[in-house]
Amino acid sequence: MTSTREPSEFLTCAEAKRAIFIDFEGTAVDPATFLGAWCEGQWTVAVLERAFDSLVGRGHPKGALHASAPRDAFRELRYRAEHEHRRIVAWSSRELHEITGTHGMSTSEIEWWRENLVNALPPAKKWAKRNDITVPEIKATRGGRTNRWSLSGFRKATDYGDVAQVFEPGSTASRIRTVRHQLQTRSGHSDLTPVAKRKWTNVLTHNFHDCAGLAHVVQTLTCR
DSSP states (O other): OOSOOOGGGSOOHHHHHHOEEEEEEOOSSSOOSEEEEEETTEEEEEEOOGGGGGGGGGOBTTEEEEEOOHHHHHHHHHHHHHHTTOOEEESSSHHHHHHHTSTTOOHHHHHHHHHHEEEOHHHHHHHHHHTTOOOOOBOOSTTOOOBTTOHHHHHHHTTOOOOOGGGSTTSHHHHHHHHHHHHHHSSSGGGSOHHHHHHHHHHHHHHHHHHHHHHHHHHHHHHO
16 A cells, blocks of 8 residues: 555555545644544544543444544554555545654654555546546635635535535534533533534534545545
8 A cells, every 4th residue: 555656546446445534623733633434334433632532422323433542543543454455545634744743653653654644635636637527616714715625625526415514614623622621621521511512513523524525535536
């Protein structure tokens, strides 16, 4: 496995159907709060931030949650990729930066992820241009720049299906901050306000669509 293939060799259709698709959620200034992973129709979440451990037992209708130290979560992904002969795919370079910047990662671990984590964005852009596919531009929230090549835009361009606006990008960081603040002063999920509980559910559902949508996009451009 390697992430340095030429775009035409990005993934085969068979590899795309069996790949593990990952996506982190968090804020811009803190380590990721959790990591979602989609593989062959199953979505799971590794909760990485210890302050959120009490929420694991509540689960989510779309899939299972479990608490994990970051390095353990990454090692589990690597083990599965190697022993089940699967590729690991992310959208853009954010996931690679998150993993390789984790405290305590060895040089060999960092090198493995640099060589094996597939960045789907460059080949997706080439595919859209080559096939004259219009990718809707996604307006940024809070005055940021419009994103021409967002995963959300590619989901729309490849007919992933309707995603309610509440689950689209733009509110993840604020939702996580709200829940984190309440967890610091309350006893756990049962003590959160209804608003905070809803924010937690919504940020999880947002991640579900990011992971499942990434799988859909990659399988579309490799299998059509």
